Amino acid sequence: MKLEFFFDCSSPWTYMAFEMVQPLAEEFGVNIIWRPILVGGIFNQVNPGVEFFKVKDRIPQRKLDHMLKDIGDWEKALGIRVKFPPAGHPVNSVKVMRACLLLEPQGKLVPFARRCFQAYFGEDHPLSDDAVITDICRDTDIDPKWLLSAIAEQSAKDALRMNVDEAIARGAFGSPTMFLDDVDMYFGVDRIQLLRKAMERKRTKR
Structure with missing residues (x-):
């Protein structure tokens, strides 16, 4: 099985899915292919002109209250801290997402991304x-000096842009987006259980 995880560290739901997908992949003996993206870049192309990130302006108070309860329930279930919205939300996460791309070949993407989620939320x-x-x-x-210099290089900018373009071309419209065996797409932390079921079916067939 092939499991891809398209993600942006500025999303609280992605933080939850990030923590859930790792033990899931380990359980099934699958290596996660981490695909850093910029969710704002995806949204601006898929839903141009919509102020998606103005949470308090676009969500009725009753629904917003329930969403915050939802986040609190996830906090307890996963043992993480998610303050939402953080000060200044939405944050421009382009630098840390380029960093994730550069750190993946070094095996440092996961600890770096986790620390980004912790620092922000x-x-x-x-x-x-x-x-x-x-x-x-x-x-x-x-090495922060190396990383801050490397993420300013055009190659890092192009690599992140390519991930965004690919995600859109494959049908993604937000973060987290997961693909099982290239074409079976799952969006959002609440689809993890459906992803699990799909992985179970594939394992049974084999």
Whole structure:
């Protein structure tokens, strides 16, 4: 089985799915193919002109209250901290998502991304801030000087753009988006259980 995980560290639902998909993949003996994206870039192309990220403006209070309860329930279930919305939300996550792309071949994407989620949703630190990125690097044994220089290179910008374009071409419209064996798409943390069922069926057939 092939499992791809398209994600952006600025999404609370992605944080939850990020923590859930790893034990799922381990259970099935599957290596996750991490695909960093920029969710704003996807949304701007798929839903141009819509102020998607203005949460309080677009969601009725009753639904917003329930969404916040939902987040609290996920916090308890997963043992993570998710303050929503963090100060300054939505954050420009382009730097840390380029960083994730560069760190994946080094095997450092997962600890770096996890620390990004913790810093943003647990500690109110903006992921667009170089000082915050520097602290995250130090926490995850990464050279911040090298990383901040590398993410400014055109090659890093192009690589992230290519992931965004590919995600859109394959039908994605947000984060997290998961693909099982290239074409079977699942969107959102609440689809993890459906992804599990699909993986169980594939394992049974084999």
